[in-house]
Amino acid sequence: SYELTQPPSLSVSPGQTATINCSGDALPKINSYWYQQKPGQAPVLVIYKDTERPSGIPERFSGSSSGTTVTLTITGVQAEDEADYYCHSSDTSDTWVFGGGTKLTVL
């Protein structure tokens, strides 16, 4: 079955840059999405179609893609960015999966 692989955790200090990678064989062909989830809350879309940022999402959130890896970058991390982040995409047969999630800790 198709899998998206992301690191389980990442710790950064305020003001630093957080980079979360997500790898999957179909990512060169299929759009990816990133969701932020804070404890007790529903996920929120932060990046769509690899690199697009929805309205209302701060400019410090950006997405990029290279080969089989997509990346969520948070430039100038703030305390409020502490959350779990999930990448989401599908294989070429329209079977969707989430990555395992990355817990971002702001030190």
Added chain:
Amino acid sequence: QVQLQESGPGLVKPSETLSLTCTVSGAPIRSYSWSWIRQPPGKGLEWIGHLYFTGGSNSAPSLKSRVTMSKDTSKRQVSLKMTSVTAADTAVYYCARIAGDGSYDYWGQGSLVSVSS
């Protein structure tokens, strides 16, 4: 303002059928596709399936044999049924709207379903 609200029994017995509804306000159900996602306690998100605006559907291979999704436009509801549940199906269940760009742009607040005798 688009709002989604999941509802259903919080407790289901093993081997029985889990039934959830997602009531949608602020958006026409027939014009969008809808997704179901779940999250076991303390774990990550798991995609359950999509219900397309055409009426077709697609589900995760591991759940396909047990999952049925449907919609009732008159009631503004999208529904999920999962048969033969076990403790492994204990999770918060979310419904989400699929935007034209493929993203899940609106989510419900989630409904916790526990499977226990």
